[in-house]
Amino acid sequence: MIEIKPNANFYSLSGSSEPEERSDEYKKYRKDWMENPKKFIISNFPLHLDIEATNRCNLKCVFCDKLPYLSKDKIGDMDMGLYKKIIDEGTRYGLMGVKLSYRGEPLLHKNIVEMVRYAKNRGILDIYFNTNGMLLKEETSERLIDAGLDRISVSIDGTDPVIFERERKGAKFNTIKNNVEKLIKLRERKNVSNPKVRIQTVLLPWVDLEKYRRYWESKCDEVAAVDYKDASIRKKGIKYDWACPQLWQRMTIEWDGTIFPCNNADLRSMALGNCNEESVYESWHCPEVQKLRETHKKGRSDQIETCDGCPWRTKQIAKSMSES
Numbered sequence: 001m002i003e004i005k006p007n008a009n010f011y012s013l014s015g016s017s018e019p020e021e022r023s024d025e026y027k028k029y030r031k032d033w034m035e036n037p038k039k040f041i042i043s044n045f046p047l048h049l050d051i052e053a054t055n056r057c058n059l060k061c062v063f064c065d066k067l068p069y070l071s072k073d074k075i076g077d078m079d080m081g082l083y084k085k086i087i088d089e090g091t092r093y094g095l096m097g098v099k100l101s102y103r104g105e106p107l108l109h110k111n112i113v114e115m116v117r118y119a120k121n122r123g124i125l126d127i128y129f130n131t132n133g134m135l136l137k138e139e140t141s142e143r144l145i146d147a148g149l150d151r152i153s154v155s156i157d158g159t160d161p162v163i164f165e166r167e168r169k170g171a172k173f174n175t176i177k178n179n180v181e182k183l184i185k186l187r188e189r190k191n192v193s194n195p196k197v198r199i200q201t202v203l204l205p206w207v208d209l210e211k212y213r214r215y216w217e218s219k220c221d222e223v224a225a226v227d228y229k230d231a232s233i234r235k236k237g238i239k240y241d242w243a244c245p246q247l248w249q250r251m252t253i254e255w256d257g258t259i260f261p262c263n264n265a266d267l268r269s270m271a272l273g274n275c276n277e278e279s280v281y282e283s284w285h286c287p288e289v290q291k292l293r294e295t296h297k298k299g300r301s302d303q304i305e306t307c308d309g310c311p312w313r314t315k316q317i318a319k320s321m322s323e324s
Helices: 024-039 080-093 112-121 138-147 161-167 173-189 209-216 280-284 287-297 311-323
Strands: 010-015 048-051 097-099 126-131 151-155 196-202 222-226 250-253 258-260
Touching (some): 138 173, 173 196, 209 222
Parallel strands (some): 097 126
């Protein structure tokens, strides 16, 4: 039996960043997010798009799994015309959610607030992004609230400022903490509930999860953790009845419009085309992605060059094997 576990790399430790009032449309979106991979249902359009606002970053994190690839790629910001084209297509076909981050720090994009506002005005249900929080100044937070941002995930590993700043070079623990506190206070002053604020850590050796939860749970809506994806570990040839849920949930679009079938496609060989010339809809239904789905569905993901050795696949299979 093929094992497929949506959100298997994510752990909610306390609270929730779900909206307090969930419409029927939102409930269906989250239900489809969990059930489509398990039942191998291909929706008309990706439920969600990871749209890379920029691949620029203001930090140099020691454990960043993207640095080896960013050092070889061009650096840039997504053009607003291209962004609007992607959102407009998505709204025609039923796109539910967007995350405006992938490899870089989205707050470096000069139009990030306008990107949020445009998606919200076009009816996207779930708009969020991950940030290191250093640029989350009070003025920016207020503009994001007014633009309609639904969720924001701030990456803060552990509770020790010394270790944190050693590993996330360029970050300041107390600056980020203060920025989050100001965002929460702004939200209260405006008498609104969004954006929901998640404090999230990568599961690194020095992070005590219980201590982490106790420290942060009173300072945000949700405390969470995600698996560490070690890009240096690419174990080839692991055969296991496992399928990647992302192939039935989402796609990734980099700042220049390059389309990928998942957000772990670190090798250029997985590129499907470019949004400047092709539609996301066509890529979602293209023969290459259909072949990926069929191969995963049969439990043969090791036969796909990029999937074989994918750090995320390796981690999830290792977890499953330890549990069995």
